[in-house]
Amino acid sequence: MGSTLVEKLWSRHRVADLGDGTDLLYVDRVLLHERTGSIALKELAEKGRAVRHPGRAFVCMDHIVDTRPGRGDETVMPGGTAFIRETRAAATAAGIHVFDIGHDNQGIVHVVSPEQGIALPGLTLVCPDSHTCTQGGLGALAWGIGSSEAAHALATQTLVVRRPRQMRVRFEGTPGPGVSPKDMILHLIATHGADGGAGHAVEFCGPAVTALPVEGRMTLCNMAVEFAAWTGLCAPDAKTIAWIEGRPHAPKEDAWVAAVADWADLHSDADAVFDREIVIDCADIAPYVTWGTSPQHAVPITGQVPALDEARDATAAAAWQRALSYMGLNPGQPLAGLPIDGAFIGSCTNSRLSDLRAAAEVLRGRKVAPGVRAICVPGSMRVKAAAEAEGLHTIFLDAGFEWRESGCSMCFFAGGEHFGQSERVVTTTNRNFENRQGPGTRSHLASPATVAASAIAGRLADARGHTTPAPTGGV
Amino acid sequence: MEKFIRLTGVAAPLPRPNIDTDAIIPSREMKRVSKEGLGEGLFADWRYSDVAARVPNPDFVLNRPPFDRAPILIGGANFGCGSSREHAVWALKDYGVRCVIAPSFGAIFQGNCVRNGILPLVLAEGHVTALAAAADHRPLTIDLDALTVTLPSGDALTFTIPPADRQMLLEGLDPIGVTLKRLPAIIAFEADHLSRHSWI
Structure with missing residues (x-):
């Protein structure tokens, strides 16, 4: 074996x-x-x-x-x-x-x-x-x-x-x-x-x-x-x-x-045995956005907040109810079109050069909607320098994004900078937990392209149609 | 490390899945490079209606006697998921919690519990729910030696825990000290490992 x-x-x-x-x-x-x-x-x-x-x-x-x-x-x-x-x-x-x-x-x-x-x-x-x-x-x-x-x-x-x-x-x-x-x-x-x-x-x-x-x-x-x-x-x-x-x-x-x-030997052998296997057809995957306070509370950007009777059991339904109350949402509400107050691109999830390129493809020549605070925090000072070498920073800055030094930044609230009470934020980070990005802040996890498209629209938005695919060679 | 052998006390129910370590101790409550004094920040966003002024939220279970002194929490599945912050465990310990019962735990949180004398006790989801209902305001007894949870009725449930975790808790071992007893084996392994992989 x-x-x-x-x-x-x-x-x-x-x-x-x-x-x-x-x-x-x-x-x-x-x-x-x-x-x-x-x-x-x-x-x-x-x-x-x-x-x-x-x-x-x-x-x-x-x-x-x-x-x-x-x-x-x-x-x-x-x-x-x-x-x-x-x-x-x-x-x-x-x-x-x-x-x-x-x-x-x-x-x-x-x-x-x-x-x-x-x-x-x-x-x-x-x-x-x-x-x-x-x-x-x-x-x-x-x-x-x-x-x-x-x-x-x-x-x-x-x-x-x-x-x-x-x-x-x-x-x-x-x-x-x-x-x-x-x-x-x-x-x-x-x-x-x-x-x-x-x-x-x-x-x-x-x-x-x-x-x-x-x-x-x-x-x-x-x-x-x-x-x-x-x-x-x-x-x-x-x-x-x-x-x-x-x-x-x-x-x-x-x-x-x-x-x-x-x-060269670092791969699973053809006859390796796994305890569990999940197969996903990528044709089933759309750009996702979260609606609740757990990363599992995610639906396609074209989708709606689920109805409570879709929950697996009473415990899950109660958790959904609590999440909706925190997020200020109702069952059945479409995600696309929800007005946002903030947009954040950064964190160990999505702050590498390829992420910044994907966002820049959407932002190029466009402006962040009035009233939206948009921040980009490159994952490292080397990423920042590489992005600047190809002019990405001017795209972010011209669009109205803040262009920061590197760090974990507003992925979480540690007592310093944060988004405000009840503010709705679309973010490339990894956790949409209650109060994660600020007391009462409502976080919607999404990809860099979705965050960029939403920042421009001032609402949760589908990036498709607003971008060309990010370069895949070299990085 | 403080030993865990036997514990009797009331169990505060927090019947929510996916209680994350940000909820157990918000990042802003980790104010110093220290394990001490974190109990005040435990569940701060849920426990206080005004966090800055420390105004208790009367609706939160740990603000309702007798649960304000509960040494046991009963949580939902995936308890302690999220951030690796050991401060979550230090906050529970400082507050007086010595055992968390849940259907499953975040892996890092579970390991952190064992290293700080807190028992992460796994029971099937149905048993966790039934236990919370049966206990209500009355004390449970948890015996790590016998691997039992005894209900107020006198009925007992059994549980399992990895033997190494059980030993560490029962004996209050110092994990680094235990491993350092194997230093000759580590040195021998290391010499071989580095000779095969010089770039490490």
Whole structure:
């Protein structure tokens, strides 16, 4: 019997079988940020425990840093400066590299790590951040952990992990025009539930995944956690290898040749056995938008808020009722046409160059509707520089978008900048939870193109017909 | 770490699916690089009608005695989904919660519970609903050694938990200390692993 990709990566990293389906796994890379990594470093220092391999750990300042031009350690978020400075001091004391404010390579950890060549196919990689699964898009076994586990990984270079069940999600066919990776993953979550992947490692595959640019695969894997999966990943291929080659931390020369040869085995065998398989016909996928307060509350942009009697059971109906009350919506109401107050493009889900290009294709030569606050936050300072090199920033600025420095920004409200009470926001982020983007803020998740089209219309809008497909080559 | 062996107390019902860690502790309540004092921010957006002024929302279950001192929560499926923030668990602990019963948990939250002496107790959805109804305002007894939940009637339900999690909770182990006992095996693995994959 053959092995799945996850099983291969697992067996490569198994230090010891601890019994009862649990293994001690070797961890190749540990990533940290100032929000949750700070406390892991502090805990180690307080207990007098050393970081075992500081050279294989990296810190990104992303969660609390301001994204306003001219920013420094000072933050709009009260008390944010302490997180930044304590993290910097602890990382420096431990000998860990910091992608810091003011540096050309600063940005969101799950954007910076792949673009720096820190995440590579076949590696195990952890971060005290739930969206670490993003980096599975390169064929790494990457998963989110808590701060205590981060301290464990730093001190021992291992983690105790229960073997997940194996799931394959196969995207067949070709997505229609205007259907992005964000729509593919929202379709999966809407169809199979926000707990549909619980207990599973999910391999995304099929012709539509093979056809995706590497950055799109990262968007797909990013929201595996919104599917309750332990992680998600895609098998690396020639496109992945071309995308990684030459990046600062990627292997060089002989090591590169050896790595590429090694990665050839990183795929599920033809006779691998999965515990569960989901097949999706991409012809069924439309551009999606969420209507409620869970990522599973998603429908095509041409659709309506569902009727309560469509809910699976009384518990779900009650949750829908609560979500509709929070969102200020009624059953049966069409999504397209809902007036919006804000539009946000950014986050580890959709802030890479390909995302900014997709939005710019819609925004070119157009203006954001009056009264809509529109913000674009590139995923890293390198993404920002690359976007500016091809003039994307002028498209965003001319349209009336704010063009920010990099960081997690308004993906979540940490006490600093936020959208207002009851404001309706269309956003490329990953969580439409109550109060996520501000107290009482109503978040609608969607793709970069949908957010851009909505910003122009001043209402939730279908981007199809307003855009040409984003370039797929090279990124 | 504080041990979890046996617990008797009332169980506050929060019968909603997908209670996320942003709801358990909003990001703005994580004010310092510290695990301490987070209980005040627990469920802040639901618990207070005016968050800044800390005005209690009388409709929220944890503001209604005897649930204001409940050491047990009964939640819906996928409890603790979303952000990895361990602050959610530290906030529960600081508030006095030692056990959460739900049909399923967010994976990172579940692991965080075990590492902080909180029992994430999984029961089938029907049993969770029945348990909440049977308990009402009266105490439950949870015995991790015997793997039972005893209802006010004296009837008991059994549950399962991964053996490693059970041991960690029963003995209050220090996970890093336990793993460091395997350091020779880690060093040997590492030498072999790095010799095969020099680019790591």
